[in-house]
Amino acid sequence: MSRAFNFSAGPAALPEPVLRLAADEMLDWHGSGMSVMEMSHRGPEFISIHAEADALLRELLAIPANYKVLFMQGGAIGENAIVPMNMLRGRAAADYVDTGEWSKKSIKEAKKYCTVNVAASAADSGYTRVPPRETWKLDPNAAYVHICANETIGGVEYHWTPDTGAVPLVADMSSNLLSRPVEVAKYGLIYGGAQKNIGPAGLTIVIVRDDLLGGALPITPSAFDYTLQAEADSMLNTPPTYAIYVAGLVFRWIKDQGGLAAMEAKNRAKAALLYDYLDSTSFYSSPVAKADRSLMNVPFRLKDDSLDKAFLKGAEERRMLQLKGHRSVGGMRASIYNAMPVEGVRALVEYMKDFEARHG
Numbered sequence: 001m002s003r004a005f006n007f008s009a010g011p012a013a014l015p016e017p018v019l020r021l022a023a024d025e026m027l028d029w030h031g032s033g034m035s036v037m038e039m040s041h042r043g044p045e046f047i048s049i050h051a052e053a054d055a056l057l058r059e060l061l062a063i064p065a066n067y068k069v070l071f072m073q074g075g076a077i078g079e080n081a082i083v084p085m086n087m088l089r090g091r092a093a094a095d096y097v098d099t100g101e102w103s104k105k106s107i108k109e110a111k112k113y114c115t116v117n118v119a120a121s122a123a124d125s126g127y128t129r130v131p132p133r134e135t136w137k138l139d140p141n142a143a144y145v146h147i148c149a150n151e152t153i154g155g156v157e158y159h160w161t162p163d164t165g166a167v168p169l170v171a172d173m174s175s176n177l178l179s180r181p182v183e184v185a186k187y188g189l190i191y192g193g194a195q196k197n198i199g200p201a202g203l204t205i206v207i208v209r210d211d212l213l214g215g216a217l218p219i220t221p222s223a224f225d226y227t228l229q230a231e232a233d234s235m236l237n238t239p240p241t242y243a244i245y246v247a248g249l250v251f252r253w254i255k256d257q258g259g260l261a262a263m264e265a266k267n268r269a270k271a272a273l274l275y276d277y278l279d280s281t282s283f284y285s286s287p288v289a290k291a292d293r294s295l296m297n298v299p300f301r302l303k304d305d306s307l308d309k310a311f312l313k314g315a316e317e318r319r320m321l322q323l324k325g326h327r328s329v330g331g332m333r334a335s336i337y338n339a340m341p342v343e344g345v346r347a348l349v350e351y352m353k354d355f356e357a358r359h360g
Ligand SMILES: Cc1ncc(COP(=O)(O)O)c(C=O)c1O
Pocket: 009, 010, 074, 075, 076, 077, 078, 102, 148, 150, 151, 152, 153, 172, 173, 174, 175, 193, 194
């Protein structure tokens, strides 16, 4: 068996040692005689798995004690509705910053629940940068300010934390949570689907400051009510048990790698390899403003897009998979999350150079 270099944007590659351990423990978890998939979520075995995942996530992100961690379902698209339902807290409007495809989806969904003020938009740049904070037109009465911390499709990432004063900052971190340290205390709410840096699809992580709880709209389904889930330790309904277990193994793997500071150093080195090469040639191009380039998702184009098919075919032959850009933007995209080893990025750059030499 040979594992390929998998550049998928998500569900994405997981660390090989995690997959091996999960395979070893598949039939009989720690002598329990059961797979984790077969355990009651209320039994002592799973309660211990859940508690360890929670503790490791808190440790990795240094989450302050006044924040709740919720392991939920529904993905980030679910959160696009769940956030306004929980966070309006009697207010009628929320601010959103539009940096690309995922922000646009969040805005569209939030409009079902409240007045949305688009405080800033990167549309005029073709979504190639984060609008500078001084251009944002924030509403002081907004219930919250929503950003997408990393636009997985456009490859635009915040490398700074916006100051929104007393209005809570809400961030969709689906594609960059756990890629580097985060100052959690600067946010009211952080959420993300798990299927990039965390674990299997089906799990949604929510980190919420506890003073923001208690004000969900009456129509909020109980399973999506942060307050009810926090009171029930994320077990108001059956949680995605196997996904929580694998996420816990990933958290332990990140800790063993040296934690989030070490992850960041590795991620910066990987991204630099790719961006430095993209900037050194006119055969390929990166559309994103240098200051706002994502460390996780690197979209790029070939000068001659009639070569796209040949590029992808050659990559697959070298066992480099899922490099095709999102259907809405075309071109290529290399997603280089935590589990992508530096060797994978080196192999990609070598292949790109070779392809350029043959077709340039
Ligand atoms: C930044 C971002 N937000 C939202 C989503 C949607 O997540 P889901 O499909 O889990 O609902 C994605 C998915 O890739 C994403 O990358």
